[in-house]
Amino acid sequence: MPDVLFYHLENQPLEKVLPLLLEKTVERGWRAVVETSSRERAEALDGTLWTYRDDSFLPHGVAGDDMAPDQPVLIATGPENPNGANVRFFVDRAVPQNSAGYDxxxxxxxxxxxxxxxxxxxxxxxxxADAGNAVTYWQQDPAGRWVKKA
Incomplete structure (x- = not known):
């Protein structure tokens, strides 16, 4: 039964939130694929993940690169899952159609x-409506903390 989490950004941009969520994903030993809306956004997110914090390193790549299957985090523009991720992030108005194949x-x-x-x-x-999904909704409060709303 996959968990489905909705994160409603209010006070922080995606570029501040996504790296932290990906760090937690990797710390748990999971692999992630981040689906975005275009190659340009994929490249911009790639740059963000290299530079979001001086004291951190988040190994990642962009789908189509030679090392893509080996990356714990991969940024993609379509439904592919070349790194065998068990967590899929949808950002920049990429919309999930189902949760098949993911935890x-x-x-x-x-x-x-x-x-x-x-x-x-x-x-x-x-x-x-997908049978078996545990769906939760999180929204940022004015301080930027996540509050479970549903």
């Missing part, structure tokens, strides 16, 4: 983008 789905969306909120509601309905 955890993480859907991150901006509360400041009305279209992203509508897409998140649709994904919530779709993934909640």
């Amino acid at each position: 955890r789905i993480v859907f991150i969306f901006s509360g400041h983008d009305p279209d992203a909120v509508v897409e998140a509601r649709g994904a919530w309905r779709t993934l909640s």
Whole structure:
């Protein structure tokens, strides 16, 4: 039964939140694939993951690179899973259609983008209807902490 987590960004941008969630994923011994909307966004996130903090190293790559299958974190623009990830992140309005093949789905969306909120509601309905999914919804409070809302 996969866990499906919705993260509603309010006070921090994706570039601040995603690296921390990926660090926790890797610390648990899981592999992750991050699906984004375009090659340009994949390259931008790649740069962010190299530079988000001076005292950290998050091994990762971009789908299509020679070392992609060996990476614990991979950034992709489509449904592929070349690194055998068991956790899939959806960002930048990439929308999950189902949770098949993963232990955890993480859907991150901006509360400041009305279209992203509508897409998140649709994904919530779709993934909640999938038998066996444990779906939770987290929203940032004014201090940037995550509060479970559903």
